[in-house]
Amino acid sequence: MEIHYLSENNSVLNHFLGQIRDIKVQNDSMRFRRNIERIGEIMAYEMSKSLHYKAVEILTPLGIKKTTEIADQLVLCSILRAGLTLHQGFLNYFDNAENGFISAYRHHPNHDDFFDILVEYQAIADINNKNVLLLDPMLATGQSIVAVFNKLIERGTPKEIHIAVIIAAPEGIAHLKENLPDTCHLWIASLDEKLNDKSYIIPGLGDAGDLAYGNKL
Template identity: 30%
Template sequence: MRVHVADHPLITHKLTVLRDKNTSSPVFRSLTEELMTLLAYEGTRNVRVEPVTIQTPVAETQGVRIGDPKPLIVPILRAGLGMLEGMVKLVPTAEVGFLGMARDEETLEPTTYAERLPEDLSDRQCFVLDPMLATGGSLAAAIEFLFQRGAKDVTAICILGTPEGLAAVEKAMAGREITIVLGALDERLNEHGYIVPGLGDAGDRLYGTV
């Protein structure tokens, strides 16, 4: 498992505003999209490409384009939806699937309540979007779901993560080809399974529901 924590002043600045409890939902949504585009740049460094010949106004030249089969972007509902637009702006030719996952607040175990994905993901590169890598249970379950359908390799892009969450995913996914890109690695989980210092519940802050 490869882990990349983005280290860029713009990412840190936007994260600081996201963490502020006084940041409104409209600003939170806008900043999440902007932040996601920056993280997606880091997360797509190894996206599969193929050579292509093009004609510029001056001469013929060689370049690359996104290869086939196209990458699949999979936001984890609901909070992952807030990251989707920032990702598809960067990779507009990608396809989009959805996974609905919820965490039991007592057991902290994930359950899948909805999915909209191709039945066969053979040889596909998949990019999972989930703002918070807390206990790691939901993300590990989502990644395993994709591999069971034949995904080739999976990159998870998260705004925040914890050492506990990373350890849980690494243990669950031992031997898999996985990359995790984080905006920041926070200190720890508290007794309720929330990230500290974190930014609260990303879904509630994105959509204004408590």
């Protein structure tokens, strides 16, 4: 798996990453959503450098300009519900992309810290021979992304798989390396220290879905 760490060099990305972590800023859910969206835009720009392009000619009012445009067919697929704001950021830049949405959540059958991942709702575009961009703000254990990936490949064979996460734990990265093909690309905005005993990312930011859309039952 090829891993791209995007916050190693100082940029406005780190500015927005700091704000989504700051408990003084997190109380403003609209600002939190907007910052996640802006991070998605920055990540989409960085990812765009790895795509394939084709030569085109553009007719302007005064002549013809030779330039390039994206040649790959893209499918943005976000994991509900936390992935929605990140999805919008990517869609702002890849506005011709097709879209997909999958729900995945931690199910605690014994009402303790043990959980498994349930993947239920799916609304997915055709992914055959297309570049699939799998979007989820948080990479903790990695189980959700692996479960969603396995559901996706039941529907077809993508040309490329790109996974975009904002905050990742080393344990989640290791899990993806063990369970996903080597050809996958993993894009990480920020690498954190570890998981705690409840499998939450430390220092992390809390529950991205709750911060964006309110507490769930």
